[in-house]
Amino acid sequence: AQSVTQPDIHITVSEGASLELRCNYSYGATPYLFWYVQSPGQGLQLLLKYFSGDTLVQGIKGFEAEFKRSQSSFNLRKPSVHWSDAAEYFCAVGARNQGGKLIFGQGTELSVKP
């Protein structure tokens, strides 16, 4: 069965420090991969996506993610975190042959210390 695991429920980093949020997936083939961010009371905003090709993808707000097939991972990174990055982050797998429905991880809540 398809699944997504985000091992870290809550992460706290200092402003200006680097960030890596982990995501592991289980899927029978190469999936579509996404990272979304959700602020309180808001919907989900797409940060970046991977479909094929270059395994390092760039997104909005200075985020990037690297697809590693051998590790079934798609970790999100940012070199320098800003206070406004505090939010909930979701990794998702898109099923290629099921209309593109998304399977989400449980999310990682990011707190930023001044």
Place this chain on the structure above:
Amino acid sequence: GAGVSQSPRYKVAKRGQDVALRCDPISGHVSLFWYQQALGQGPEFLTYFQNEAQLDKSGLPSDRFFAERPEGSVSTLKIQRTQQEDSAVYLCASSRTEGRQPQHFGDGTRLSIL
């Protein structure tokens, strides 16, 4: 409109009442998805439309849940005889086509069943 619009933003109902949640997708978007997000969890897929056709309803939790998109644009998610476990945020998303196209999310409807 510019984005996916959901109404109402908040809905409080007594157990046993019927509720209807509305989603206005981005104009021209073919695919429409409904997700349920319980408190502290990632969104979970409910159902998927391509134009007016409901192609996947495998995520609907019970036959009390019903969704429609009669003209291929606005969609309504109806829950009959609501129960306390139906309390959640219901998210709607749309995309231009299926699969590779990223999904754009609305801000959700927060449903509370008393």
